[in-house]
Structures are given as C-alpha cells and as structure tokens.
Amino acid sequence: MRQYLIGAVLISLLAASCGASKKDDAANLNDKKAELQKLKGKQQELTTQISALEKELAKLDPSAAAKPKLVAVTAIDPQNFEHFIELQGKVDATNIAYVAPPNGQGGVVTALYVRQGQAVRKGQVLARLDDQLIRQQIAPLQVQLTTAEDTYKRTKNLFDQGIGTYQNVLNAETQVKTLRQQIGVIQKQAALMTVTAPMSGVAEKVDVRVGETFTGMSALGPQISIVNTGNLKITTQVPENYLGRVGVGTTLEVSLPGTGKTLTTKVAVAGKIIDPTSRSFQVEAPVPADPSLKPNQIAVVKIRDYASNNAITIPLNILQNDEEGKYVMVAAKEGAKMIARKRRVVVGELYGERLEIKSGLQSGDVVVTEAYQELYEGQPITTDAKLVTK
Known part of the structure; x- marks a missing residue:
C-alpha cells in the first residue's frame, strides 16, 4: 500500500513539474515578445529624435549638419515579369514496343540477328526460335501428300477412261486437300517461331542469347525492347x-x-x-x-x-520590414538635396531574386540598393563619394 502511495505522489509531482515548465515557457515567450515590441518602440522614438536634433543642429550650426550617407541607387524601369514553377x-x-514471341509461348533461341543499340525496321527478323519438332511433323506428311497426289491422278485417269466410280475420285481428291491443309497449319506454326520487329526504331534492350529461352519477359523485365x-x-x-x-x-x-x-x-x-x-x-x-x-x-x-506586362520589380534583398509592414528606401530629390524616404509597398510574386511590387512604387522612382539598412527617414544621402567626409 505504501508503494502505491509513493508512486502516486511521484506521478503528481512530475505532472505538476511538467505543467509548471510549460507555464514558465509560455511566460518566457510572452516576456520576450513584449521586450521586442518595447525595443522597437524605442528604436522608432530614437530615430525620430535623432532626425529632429540633426535638423535643429543644421539650423543653428550649418557646419554641424549631418553629412550625406553614401549609397547606391537605381531607377525603377517597368519590365515584363514572369513567374515559373x-x-x-x-x-x-x-x-x-516490348517484343513478344509470335506463337504466344516462346521457345529456345537458335539464331539472334539484333544487338543492343542497333536500328531496326518494322518486320525485320530479330531472332529465330527452335522449330525442329514442328518441322519434323512436315516430312511424313509430305510423303503422304506425294502418295495421295499420285493416287488421285491415277484414279482420275481411270475414271476418265470409264473405269471406276466418281466417288473414288472424290475420296482421293479429299485426301490430297486434307494433307495440304495439315502441312499448311504446321508451316504457319513454324513461321510463328520467327521473331520480327513490330515497329521501326532502335533496339534499346536485347537481354537474350542463343540457346536461352525467349518468352518476351524475364524476371529482369522485357528481353527485347524497341524505342x-x-x-x-x-x-x-x-x-x-x-x-x-x-x-x-x-x-x-x-x-x-x-x-x-x-x-x-x-x-x-x-x-x-x-x-x-x-x-x-x-x-x-x-x-x-x-x-x-x-x-x-x-x-x-x-x-x-x-x-x-510592364511590372514594377525590385531586387528582393532591398525589401525591409518594421512593425508597420514592408517598405523600401527611396531617394527623394528635395531642393538641392537627396533625402532617404521610407516607401510602404505591397508585394506580389517572387521569382529568382526579383520581387514584383503591386503598389507603392512607380516608374521613375529611385530606390536605394546599397547601404539601405543603415538609413533612417529624412537622412541626407548621396551617390557621390567626394561629398562624403571620411
């Protein structure tokens, strides 16, 4: 009983510990989010204060005015934009085509006339299968046919001379026709032992040799394929x-x-x-x-x-984010000076390193492409290195 009580207490302690750990993690996350928002607010406030002080200094002491920041810029030039996947x-x-034996069963290859990579034409003989047993059936039938034809000729001649009956002639003729049909069937069977190309192309695969059984397919796939x-x-x-x-x-x-x-x-x-x-x-x-x-x-x-067509695009790397959303730094001509300004933008598709801008920029706008991360709203800028005091 004591062991059960101890186990229950341990489980309760572990559950409480896990619950406390999760609560601590959630509280820590919320604290960090709050701290980040606080720092961003201070950053914006400091940027505004710096800009105001620089303006006041410029009025009180022109020699103390902020020196322009050296940047690189490029003008927006609409162009056709495409997105690909x-x-x-x-x-x-x-x-x-996967070549199959014409007889549907296959047989042992006695001759192979094609090699891998060889060009073939439709109907070309690729291989011959063993037809010896089939042709062995023809020889005795040929002998019988020769005898039957002689018998038919003699019977017909005798009948023409008035000897014998017409039924004898019909029987002899029927015997000849029957033997010829039997021989024809066997010859067709023998012809089915010749493997031909079903179409013109290239023998992509020839995975059979003389002496092996050809059935069209093996455990490794098609034995002969034409592409x-x-x-x-x-x-x-x-x-x-x-x-x-x-x-x-x-x-x-x-x-x-x-x-x-x-x-x-x-x-x-x-x-x-x-x-x-x-x-x-x-x-x-x-x-x-x-x-x-x-x-x-x-x-x-x-x-x-x-x-x-005629889309506004910018390099992806110059897009920046703050608490208010996405923006890019542009170079605005104000009097004789060039001033950095934040321009809020709505983005579209991205392909490669080019980003489509749906709104916020227009043709002729000049965007800052180098040193843009170091700029603040209203900061004087220049593209002339001679105007920057080292």
Whole structure:
C-alpha cells in the first residue's frame, strides 16, 4: 500500500513539474515578445529624435549638419515579369514496343540477328526460335501428300477412261486437300517461331542469347525492347495547388542537364486525375526529334504560371520590414538635396531574386540598393563619394 502511495505522489509531482515548465515557457515567450515590441518602440522614438536634433543642429550650426550617407541607387524601369514553377520531369518515348514471341509461348533461341543499340525496321527478323519438332511433323506428311497426289491422278485417269466410280475420285481428291491443309497449319506454326520487329526504331534492350529461352519477359523485365526516338515527349508531375494555373497550352521551358540543351514547348495533355499519394497530376508536352535525347533522361521543367506586362520589380534583398509592414528606401530629390524616404509597398510574386511590387512604387522612382539598412527617414544621402567626409 505504501508503494502505491509513493508512486502516486511521484506521478503528481512530475505532472505538476511538467505543467509548471510549460507555464514558465509560455511566460518566457510572452516576456520576450513584449521586450521586442518595447525595443522597437524605442528604436522608432530614437530615430525620430535623432532626425529632429540633426535638423535643429543644421539650423543653428550649418557646419554641424549631418553629412550625406553614401549609397547606391537605381531607377525603377517597368519590365515584363514572369513567374515559373520548377519541377523535375523526364523524357519519355511515345512509341516503345516490348517484343513478344509470335506463337504466344516462346521457345529456345537458335539464331539472334539484333544487338543492343542497333536500328531496326518494322518486320525485320530479330531472332529465330527452335522449330525442329514442328518441322519434323512436315516430312511424313509430305510423303503422304506425294502418295495421295499420285493416287488421285491415277484414279482420275481411270475414271476418265470409264473405269471406276466418281466417288473414288472424290475420296482421293479429299485426301490430297486434307494433307495440304495439315502441312499448311504446321508451316504457319513454324513461321510463328520467327521473331520480327513490330515497329521501326532502335533496339534499346536485347537481354537474350542463343540457346536461352525467349518468352518476351524475364524476371529482369522485357528481353527485347524497341524505342522510336522520333516521337518523344516530356512528362512531369504538377502539384495539385497549381491545378487552376497549368493546363493544355501552358508554356514549358525544358532544360536537359545531361546535354546542356534547352527548349520551349507547350502542354499537350493534362491529367484529369489527382494522384492520391503525391497529390499531383501529370502533364505531357511533345519535343522535337533529337538523337541526343534518351527515354527516361532527367529534365528540369519550368512552367510559367504567372505573367505581368510592364511590372514594377525590385531586387528582393532591398525589401525591409518594421512593425508597420514592408517598405523600401527611396531617394527623394528635395531642393538641392537627396533625402532617404521610407516607401510602404505591397508585394506580389517572387521569382529568382526579383520581387514584383503591386503598389507603392512607380516608374521613375529611385530606390536605394546599397547601404539601405543603415538609413533612417529624412537622412541626407548621396551617390557621390567626394561629398562624403571620411
């Protein structure tokens, strides 16, 4: 009983300790947030006081006026802006054939006429399978057919001379036809032991040798496959959240790291089903015939999902934040001086290092691109190093 009481007490103490720890963490977090807000308020207050004092000093003692801060600037020039999503895709062959034995069963390879990488044409003989047992059935039937044909000729001649009956002639003729049909069936079976190319292309894989059994498929996959590289496509999986932006006709920019080549194409097929595992759908786009492209080759696919003409853009790194939101420092011409001013902005899309500005800047505005983090509202600035006293 005492052990149970001790255990209960320990559990209670641990629970209380954990609860206290969580409360302490929450209190510590709130304290830090409050401290940060307090410091930001002081920073803003100090910046305002510094600016006011510098203005007063400039009036009382022009020689003590704040020296301009050396900065670099650039003028806003509207330009076309595009946003792309980058995905990994691959090169696929539209036409790829896995060669199968014509008889549906296969057999032992007695001759092989194709090697991996060889160009083949439709109908070309690729291999022959062992048909010895089949052809062995033909020889005795040929002997029987020869005998039956002789019998038919004699019976027909005798009947023409008035000897014998017409039924004898019909029986002899039927025997000849039956034997010919049997031989024809066996010859067709023998022909099915010849493996031919189902289409023109390149023998991408030849995984069978003379003496081995050819069934079309092995534990390692297709034994002979043919690829027509004259009709290739790019395939990639697009995340579900881009469903409304990517469809048939969407422009793709494809780069092939293995070859250093890039090409532009358009989506020809957009999947209608979302893969439940990856939450994505497949798109396909044709690419021109190119012998340097290989099926299953990795491709980097850039899909344009947004475009804006005459957009205002800035380098991403010059965007700053404070308690009131996002802003950039601009150079404003005020009289003979250039003054740093905060300009509040609303941002749009980001691609690479360029950020679209929806509002807050316009064509011709001059933004500060260097030393902007050291500026405060109303600070004199210059781009001329000679005006800055070292």
